[in-house]
Amino acid sequence: MPAGQRTYAVIGLGQFGSTIALELTRLGDRVIGIDANETQVTPLADKIAHAIVADARDDDALREAGVAECDVAIVAIGENLEANIVASMNLKLIGVSTIWAKANSRTHHRILSRIGVDRVVQPEHDTGVHVAHTLHSPFLRNYMPLGNGYSAVNVDVPDKFDGHPFSALGISGYKDLYWVGLVRGQGFSPSFELDTEHFLRRGDKLLFVGRPDVLRRLAASL
Numbered sequence: 001m002p003a004g005q006r007t008y009a010v011i012g013l014g015q016f017g018s019t020i021a022l023e024l025t026r027l028g029d030r031v032i033g034i035d036a037n038e039t040q041v042t043p044l045a046d047k048i049a050h051a052i053v054a055d056a057r058d059d060d061a062l063r064e065a066g067v068a069e070c071d072v073a074i075v076a077i078g079e080n081l082e083a084n085i086v087a088s089m090n091l092k093l094i095g096v097s098t099i100w101a102k103a104n105s106r107t108h109h110r111i112l113s114r115i116g117v118d119r120v121v122q123p124e125h126d127t128g129v130h131v132a133h134t135l136h137s138p139f140l141r142n143y144m145p146l147g148n149g150y151s152a153v154n155v156d157v158p159d160k161f162d163g164h165p166f167s168a169l170g171i172s173g174y175k176d177l178y179w180v181g182l183v184r185g186q187g188f189s190p191s192f193e194l195d196t197e198h199f200l201r202r203g204d205k206l207l208f209v210g211r212p213d214v215l216r217r218l219a220a221s222l
């Protein structure tokens with residue numbers, strides 16, 4: 001195995017799981033994909049390191065597939081709540097050090113957290129929140145909660161600021177708002193290399209870190 005390569009187990013190869021398995025493989029990771037249904041496994045057979053037909057409710061089958069030795073395992077079983085929960089428990093039982101799992105609801109999320117799943121994702125909910133934020137603020141390209149009350153946001157510079165200095169945005173008085181840098185084309189200039197009289201151009205993006213209320217004010221002011 002190449003140095004630094006990590007091994008992931010992806011359990012459940014529906015749309016969500018197979019996308020994760022293929023993308024991790026593309027990123028250079030070694031992926032063991034497992035699904036109880038052979039028709040889900042066959043299309044991935046020559047695309048990921050190992051594609052295995054097994055029922056994740058069976059802890060011995062998971063051990064046999066080499067899941068216990070993986071760095072991270074993710075449960076991507078969607079519809080079948082029982083299988084999702086039992087698979088997550090089995091990963092804990094066989095000693096996988098880092099476990100992620102997909103939840104369908106808040107209650108399901110809580111159960112998985114109680115079992116000891118390290119990170120629970122709710123793709124529909126998480127994507128919905130993300131889409132709502134970006135819909136709400138037309139210049140907000142992307143935002144990422146940092147988990148400590150702060151978020152990082154990537155904001156499109158509105159065309160009306162083309163040829164104007166950064167100071168024209170009028171945000172110097174905002175408390176608890178940090179300008180991280182400027183994205184221009186393929187380049188990135190950290191803010192400590194720029195001054196507030198630096199001229200903005202059409203197509204520029206600005207990266208900020210701040211608290212949600214300040215970021216909302218920022219987005220509303222653009």
Ligand code: ADP
Pocket residue numbers: 011012013014015016017034035036037040054055056057076077078079080083
């Ligand atoms: P998606 O919305 O991502 O397509 P699905 O719930 O449709 O999610 O797919 C989840 C996958 O998990 C299916 O391919 C299904 O065969 C698989 N699966 C369900 N139960 C088990 C189980 N006990 N062990 C392994 N795989 C399972």
